[in-house]
Amino acid sequence: QSALTQPPSASGSPGQSVTISCSGTSSDIGSYNYVSWYQQHPNKAPKLIIYEVNERPSGVPDRFSGSKSGNTASLTVSGLQAADEALYYCSSYTGINNLVFGGGTKLTVL
Amino acid sequence: QVQLQESGPGLVKPSGTLSLTCAVSGGSIGSSNWWTWVRQPPGKGQEWIGEIYHDGTTSYNPSLKSRVTISIDKSKNQFSLKLKSVTAADTAVYYCARVLTSWAFDIWGQGRMVTVAS
Numbered sequence: 001q002s003a004l005t006q007p008p009s010a011s012g013s014p015g016q017s018v019t020i021s022c023s024g025t026s027s028d029i030g031s032y033n034y035v036s037w038y039q040q041h042p043n044k045a046p047k048l049i050i051y052e053v054n055e056r057p058s059g060v061p062d063r064f065s066g067s068k069s070g071n072t073a074s075l076t077v078s079g080l081q082a083a084d085e086a087l088y089y090c091s092s093y094t095g096i097n098n099l100v101f102g103g104g105t106k107l108t109v110l
Numbered sequence: 111q112v113q114l115q116e117s118g119p120g121l122v123k124p125s126g127t128l129s130l131t132c133a134v135s136g137g138s139i140g141s142s143n144w145w146t147w148v149r150q151p152p153g154k155g156q157e158w159i160g161e162i163y164h165d166g167t168t169s170y171n172p173s174l175k176s177r178v179t180i181s182i183d184k185s186k187n188q189f190s191l192k193l194k195s196v197t198a199a200d201t202a203v204y205y206c207a208r209v210l211t212s213w214a215f216d217i218w219g220q221g222r223m224v225t226v227a228s
Binding site: 034036038044045046047048051052057089091092093096097098099100101102103104 | 154155156157158169170171172205210211212213214215216218219220221
């Protein structure tokens, strides 16, 4: 069982927005702003899309945004596109030099 | 741009040692970055294994610390992972990656599937 809890699936129609949650505890998400999100297409390496809760690496479109409230982080994908269909994983620093990931959410574009 | 490529045996016997290397191209491993290993068991989420700085400083996942060694070879521009006393639970795709900042990994290798079986 993964340390962070994500819904197994999410879906939306092209052009719509969808939000994926990532639930942790006061020891990880609740204590640190070191939450990242990754996008992974089948048989591909993960791609970093959000770091430090709401920062986007160069080249990632602003349709992807991140936020955090209490022990839960969220990823919002706006203006859904077919290419956004993928697995999305969250991660969080836990202190004592450790990092935990979520189990992943499969995003389907209807 | 910087690219990473994992290499090593795809099959390891139980109780043996898993050994993988990550070759860095398009940039120097001696830059100011940390470098890390992450694994993903089939059908499951990722697990952070550990990381290394260019000066050899390491940090490991407490749950794997007793079995893991990560090393760096700046002359070959690569870093390596050794995991000893493996069991079937260590079967996974192993990725190497570059640490961007604050526990975020911005460049990943393609991954190496390692199966632990006799």
